[in-house]
Amino acid sequence: MPSVVRRRVDADLGACAAVLAEVHAHSGYPHHWPEEPVRWLTPDGLTAAWVAEAGGVVLGHAALCGREVSRLYVSPGARGLGLGARLLAAVEAEAAARGVRLVLEVKTSDVSAVALYERRGWARRGTERQEWGVSGATEEVMVHRYEAPVGGREAGA
Numbered sequence: 001m002p003s004v005v006r007r008r009v010d011a012d013l014g015a016c017a018a019v020l021a022e023v024h025a026h027s028g029y030p031h032h033w034p035e036e037p038v039r040w041l042t043p044d045g046l047t048a049a050w051v052a053e054a055g056g057v058v059l060g061h062a063a064l065c066g067r068e069v070s071r072l073y074v075s076p077g078a079r080g081l082g083l084g085a086r087l088l089a090a091v092e093a094e095a096a097a098r099g100v101r102l103v104l105e106v107k108t109s110d111v112s113a114v115a116l117y118e119r120r121g122w123a124r125r126g127t128e129r130q131e132w133g134v135s136g137a138t139e140e141v142m143v144h145r146y147e148a149p150v151g152g153r154e155a156g157a
Contacts, residue, residue: 001054003078005086008049008061013038015058016051019075026076031107031132031141041071047098050090052083062087064094069104072113084116092120092148102148105130107141114144121149 008016017037023029034040041049045065052060052074060074060083069091074083095102106113108127118124125145131138 003052003054003059003081003083003086005050005052005083005090008051008063012051012058013041016041016061019058019061020073022075022077023073027110029073029110043070048091048094050087052078052087054078059083060087062091064091064102067095067100067102069102079112084113085120088116088120095148101150104146105143106146108144109142117146122146123149 020030020037020041024033030040041061041063043063043065047064047066049061049063049071051058059078059081061071062069062073063071069088072084072087072091074081074087092102103125104117104122106117108114123146125147127142127144129140130143132141133139
């Protein structure tokens with residue numbers, strides 16, 4: 001069944017949260033499960049968001065917050081279909097239209113995401129230890145910082 005990447009609408013949020021729960025159970029993303037997943041999907045500073053879907057079923061999500069790629073994930077059952085790359089391309093195209101050079105951070109242990117960004121020409125700008133916390137408890141996490149290629153990429157590339 002063919003898939004499409006399109007702008008997210010409010011009616012998608014429940015399905016996006018359900019896919020996020022699958023992703024979290026499978027790979028631990030997001031690192032800390034949000035108390036309010038729908039609110040987590042609509043952070044302050046949200047510029048735009050997209051979903052990947054096939055047959056009316058949401059399979060993935062990505063967001064642009066200012067100049068940062070955020071909330072990018074794909075259902076475990078839909079991995080390997082190129083949806084992550086297509087979602088990232090949608091964010092890249094929007095940023096290019098706005099004249100914004102994208103950045104992102106990713107846990108060093110998320111090797112599939114690291115591979116995606118590097119395949120698409122993103123430049124690693126550093127690796128650092130960060131303290132992430134919820135409810136007063138913190139832990140150290142290693143993250144790579146990336147910057148989009150100069151000139152971006154064409155959507156669908």
